[in-house]
Amino acid sequence: MRHRITHAVHELETIVFRFPRAILAAIFLVTVFFALKVPGLQIYSAFEDLLPQSHPYIKLHNEIRGSFGGASQIVVALEVEDGDIFTNETLSRLHRLTQAVDNLPGVNHNQVSSLAHRTVRKIWLTESGEMISRLYYDPAQPKLTGEELATLRTDVMANPRVYGLMVSPDLKSALIKAQLNEADNIDYGKTFAELQAVRASEAADGVRIYATGSPVLIGWVYTYLSQIIQIFLYTLALMVALLVIYFRRLYGVMLPLLGVTLSSIWGLGFVSLMGWNLDPLNLVIPFLIAARAMSHSIQLVERYYFELGRTGDSRRAARDAFDDLFRPGSLAIIVDTVGILVLTLGAAPINTKMGYYAGFWGFSVIFTVLLVVPLLLHVLPPPRVAEARESVLRKVIVGLFGVVGSRGGSIAVLVSAAVLVAIGSWLSLGVQIGEAEPGSPLLYPEHDYNASSRAINERFPGSEELYVVARTAEKGGLKNPEVLRAIESFQNTMLHDPNVGGTKALPGLIRSVNGLIHNTDPRWNQIPSDANEIGGLMFTFMAASPIPGALNEYTNSDENLANVVFYYKDLQGQTIERAIALAEAAISAPGNAAPGLSIELAGGAIGVNAAINDAVRHDNFLIVPLVLTLSFAFVWAFYASLHAGWLMVLPMTFATVLTYAYMSVMHIGMNVNTVPVIAVGIGVGIDYAIYIMNRIREEMAALQDLAQAVMKAIATTGFAVSFTAMTLIAGVVMWIVLSDLRFQSDAALLLCLMLVFNVAAATLLVPAWVMIFKPRFITAVYLDEDQVLQVRERGWKADCTLIAQPA
Secondary structure, rough: OOOHHHHHHHHHHHHHHHHHHHHHHHHHHHHHHHHHHHHHOEOOOOOHHHOOOHHHHHHHHHHOOOOOOOOEEEEEEEOOOOOOOOOOOHHHHHHHHHHHHHHHEEEEEEEEEEOOOOOEEEEEEOOOOOEEEOOHHHHHHOOOOOHHHHHHHHHHOOOOOOEEEEEEOOOOOOEEEEEEEOOOOOOOHHHHHHHHHHHHOOOOOOOEEEEHHHHHHHHHHHHHHHHHHHHHHHHHHHHHHHHHHHHHOOHHHHHHHHHHHHHHHHHHHHHHHOOOOHHHHHHHHHHHHHHHHHHHHHHHHHHHHHHHHHHHHHHHHHHHHHHHHHHHHHHHHHHHHHHHHHHOOOOOOHHHHHHHHHHHHHHHHHHHHHHHHHHHHHOOOOOOOOOOOOOHHHHHHHHHHHHHOOOOOOOOOHHHHHHHHHHHHHHHHOOOOOOOOOOOOOOOOHHHHHHHHHHHHHOOOOOOOEEEEEEEEEOHHHHHHHHHHHHHHHHHHOOOOOOOOEEOHHHHHHHHHHHOOOOOOHHOOOOOOOOHHHHHHHHHHHOOOOOOOOOOOOOOOOOOOEEEEEEEOOOOOOHHHHHHHHHHHHHHHHHHOOOEEEEEEEEEHHHHHHHHHHHHHHHHHHHHHHHHHHHHHHHHHHHHHHHHHHHHHHHHHHHHHHHHHHHHHOOOOOOOHHHHHHHHHHHHHHHHHHHHHHHHHHHHHHHHHOHHHHHHHHHHHHHHHHHHHHHHHHHHHHHHHHOOOOHHHHHHHHHHHHHHHHHHHHHHHHHHHHHHHHHHHOOEEEEEEOOOOOOEOOOOOOOOOOOOOOO
């Protein structure tokens, strides 16, 4: 049965070389089609792409973001070096900044807070018993006198909803917060550009203006797009130089570059055709896929020149290279594609889209490289220089990896690998889901964004908010004293977390208003025992403000939904895990319960990132094992050998474990950006391992000596694999050296190590395992009449005639 299948495949391959020009023309026509789509490609970030929409936190976030706010919040702080903010000049600057932030594109004007904003007002009781309010700072008034400024300072310090939350305890800083309308398409680039222009226009000696929040972070990433393109060009130039140095032949340089170009056109054109966007932070994924295309091209060209030196016939060399590498190359690409498609099972839409377009892009390499390169070599004029040249680098590779040519060396390699995997497995337990440090790991610690985050979080309760929703079964249920006390008890439980900088909710407002109407007597700062009294206090607060919606930040119009806000200083995975765990425990605590009350998690930046981290945890535990399992299954089916499947999982497992260990040691968190890098990077190993294993089989069929077959495979395919990896590493190094985006630099370094791990696993572990355990699908191999590798039946006798390829 297997022989009939391989014979049919061989006949199909023969047909391919009967019509090389027609097939090339068809591929180039498809390339033209996709090339016409490339100009429509868009590179931008979409916040919705990060959100696992089926997660209950995201469902709650979608429900409340229009009323209480979402996770796209801009936080700006104005700080003075000398004195405090209560000067005419500083208050005027704060007002201009507030107005400018309020006028940024996409800002929800009802969700802006600042000491100088219309929604923040002083409320007091007059001698006649009337509750009135006015702006803390009115820009229409003439300059305030020293006495008026002192009064303003006192008024601010007397209001717990302003002092500490909007004005720092040392009175040197004032905060401006603005929510963006997440339901709209946010133009992060335009919003950030206008914000930076405002910061620049209001800059002055002795004044610092800080800005943080996810829209600011994305805006900073956008500013590096031109640098990313420059690095791509530098990388391409370096790769061309290395190809020239190694091959020193036109075909050796041009054909790998052509393969990369064609596959990139297919991939980018497909993304544009589907109407999808490329996220700036995930541009490393297209780079990885393009690098794989070059890897397969180099393997083909290297084999072509080897066959050309052996036969002297260009057409036969092209056909032999195709016969030898098309099937294992196709297997490697199919396994890669399936592994990438597993990303579509992820919870985050960004990974779903990436799984489809990256899977198509990876699969296209079969046509744009495995078919195009050998067919072009078949129809193009023969190269002038055909003889094979021995290089110092080849001798170094053979000397380095030749240790597996002996049984003792192979045992040492396997034992060393087992020790490394054991240590790596232990270290891998320390990988943090989510961010592993304060600030954003996308940027360097000294970057303006991270410096702003530190400054704001040092002076205020926290720039990152957790929204917890208290919901009552009936309208007006929030007027129930038991409900308010349960909410307040929940707040007090959450305040046990040292990471919580503060909290804001309806119970605190009720206490404050109750004290105000009783001449600010602190004994009246309590929650009344009667629902009608509570309703009266809420009405009094609304009536005191001429601005509609005074209670919108606390409750909805039906008064059955309350937002309970907690302030945190970072989005570290540990911070979020502790916050959510404590909130879940507080919800189930008997003292925080009331009839008809339910407390639901979670919104704000903390809640949204908790959902994203859950999705990352789900994706990590699903995708990596599934990639390994599917790789095992495909290789098993292709070679009809369980041992072959294990030989592919072995190097992939080795590289994956060491990758996780490195992430743990370097405190690189597992997040929505790193999961696809790892998932796609793992597949590099199977490419290398399949080529090495297949070459050992070929040489075993010809030489009938396992040790010689292993050494010949290392000297040929092992060298090509090593050179390919070195070429890719040299290209990746440009990101490490030149990128101002820390994530790109860290991801590049991670990729370099993954390439090293994969090369080591493919050229050391696979041959060593073969040498020690002598799998039958390798040791019992022969070439049939179609020159296709087959495995002898058990009980085969030596008098059978074999067709072996020349050494």
